[in-house]
Amino acid sequence: MNLLHFFRRSVFAPAERLSQKDCVTQRTDLLQHDPRLSIFDLFPDFILILNSYRQIVFSNKSMNAFLGIESPELIIGMRPGEALHCSHADNDTGGCGTTEFCRVCGGPLAIMSILKDQTPGIQECEISTAEGNSLNLRVWTFRFEYDNKSFVLCIMRDIANEKYRHFLEHIFFHDLTNIGAGIYNLLSLIGDNPENYTKYSGMLVCLAKEILDEIGAQRDLLDAESGTISIHIDTVPCLYLMNSVKTLFSGNPTAEGKNIVIPDNIEDVSFQSDPRLLTRILGNMVKNALEASKKDESVTISCQRKDSHIIFAVHNNSSMAEEVKLQVFKRAFSTKGKGRGLGTYSIKLLTERYLHGTVSFTSTQAQGTTFYAEFPMQFPVSSTPEKK
Numbered sequence: 001m002n003l004l005h006f007f008r009r010s011v012f013a014p015a016e017r018l019s020q021k022d023c024v025t026q027r028t029d030l031l032q033h034d035p036r037l038s039i040f041d042l043f044p045d046f047i048l049i050l051n052s053y054r055q056i057v058f059s060n061k062s063m064n065a066f067l068g069i070e071s072p073e074l075i076i077g078m079r080p081g082e083a084l085h086c087s088h089a090d091n092d093t094g095g096c097g098t099t100e101f102c103r104v105c106g107g108p109l110a111i112m113s114i115l116k117d118q119t120p121g122i123q124e125c126e127i128s129t130a131e132g133n134s135l136n137l138r139v140w141t142f143r144f145e146y147d148n149k150s151f152v153l154c155i156m157r158d159i160a161n162e163k164y165r166h167f168l169e170h171i172f173f174h175d176l177t178n179i180g181a182g183i184y185n186l187l188s189l190i191g192d193n194p195e196n197y198t199k200y201s202g203m204l205v206c207l208a209k210e211i212l213d214e215i216g217a218q219r220d221l222l223d224a225e226s227g228t229i230s231i232h233i234d235t236v237p238c239l240y241l242m243n244s245v246k247t248l249f250s251g252n253p254t255a256e257g258k259n260i261v262i263p264d265n266i267e268d269v270s271f272q273s274d275p276r277l278l279t280r281i282l283g284n285m286v287k288n289a290l291e292a293s294k295k296d297e298s299v300t301i302s303c304q305r306k307d308s309h310i311i312f313a314v315h316n317n318s319s320m321a322e323e324v325k326l327q328v329f330k331r332a333f334s335t336k337g338k339g340r341g342l343g344t345y346s347i348k349l350l351t352e353r354y355l356h357g358t359v360s361f362t363s364t365q366a367q368g369t370t371f372y373a374e375f376p377m378q379f380p381v382s383s384t385p386e387k388k
Contacts, residue, residue, distance in 0.1 A: 081095070236272070
């Protein structure tokens with residue numbers, strides 16, 4: 001048995017693995033021992049059999065079709081995250097399961113649980129792929145023994161639509177209901193009194209605009225994920241963009257009792273990008289910062305030019321726990337409860353896939369949390385500026 005080692009120590013699951021040749025031998029032995037394994041090819045779920053080193057020795061047709069491979073031998077010896085192109089799997093600690101991000105990933109957690117405790121596990125797993133896509137999976141694991149060796153039957157189900165439905169239910173049954181209730185209460189106050197209409201009309205307009213913005217943001221996210229979003233490049237003055245976002249969120253319920261600050265020394269430069277998507281991105285950054293802030297605290301929006309790029313920063317005084325930091329940009333993760341979590345995901349999706357930018361953040365107890373979005377001053381001419 002050829003056992004491979006890695007020089008840098010894993011921070012979670014063991015890094016050691018068998019050679020690809022040994023994994024192929026295990027696959028052959030399993031199929032010869034029990035030809036009934038081929039029945040898994042009839043299942044619509046993704047099904048893998050892993051050895052005790054968490055390496056793939058069998059994959060069913062559904063999994064192979066999803067990966068776009070004709071021969072299952074192409075992924076024999078890989079770990080699940082490696083086969084699925086997880087952005088954290090290509091590392092120097094030993095691949096899938098060995099990084100700090102793997103400590104909060106449901107896939108490695110379910111696999112390690114069954115290997116250690118022999119208790120069938122079920123976890124939810126979100127994978128951000130190296131290509132910039134996002135996978136939501138529910139993972140079941142079961143352990144069995146063959147030839148004095150331990151193996152794991154791993155069943156994975158695509159639950160992206162389920163997650164997205166839960167999010168939509170939250171938006172339309174919670175957020176929009178609250179906004180609608182606010183409109184109803186204002187209309188009740190106005191009654192037939194024209195003076196009351198003059199008094200409250202501005203608030204009505206803000207609430208109506210908030211509804212349209214929620215719907216528009218959802219439409220843009222759906223289009224962005226499907227690759228059908230339209231990109232319209234124009235000249236964007238930085239200060240105008242920041243003031244627009246500040247005005248947009250000043251009347252938002254999340255801003256009540258809080259301050260949105262733009263420093264006086266901001267350099268008013270302009271750059272080429274899509275104004276509407278930039279407003280979505282910066283708006284989500286500000287909204288997240290407001291939700292993380294307490295009353296009487298400030299959220300600061302700033303920007304600076306760095307060589308041929310412009311960097312926007314949104315700062316608040318709170319800090320994030322380490323486990324939160326590891327999951328910030330996942331599609332279904334949120335500290336705000338079920339059905340939330342698309343804010344930071346959409347920031348990354350729109351910035352990096354469509355506007356040729358990058359996003360990052362820092363968060364410490366001493367300095368608070370700052371999200372950054374960096375964009376090129378000139379939109380790349382090789383890019384198609386508009387999709388229809």
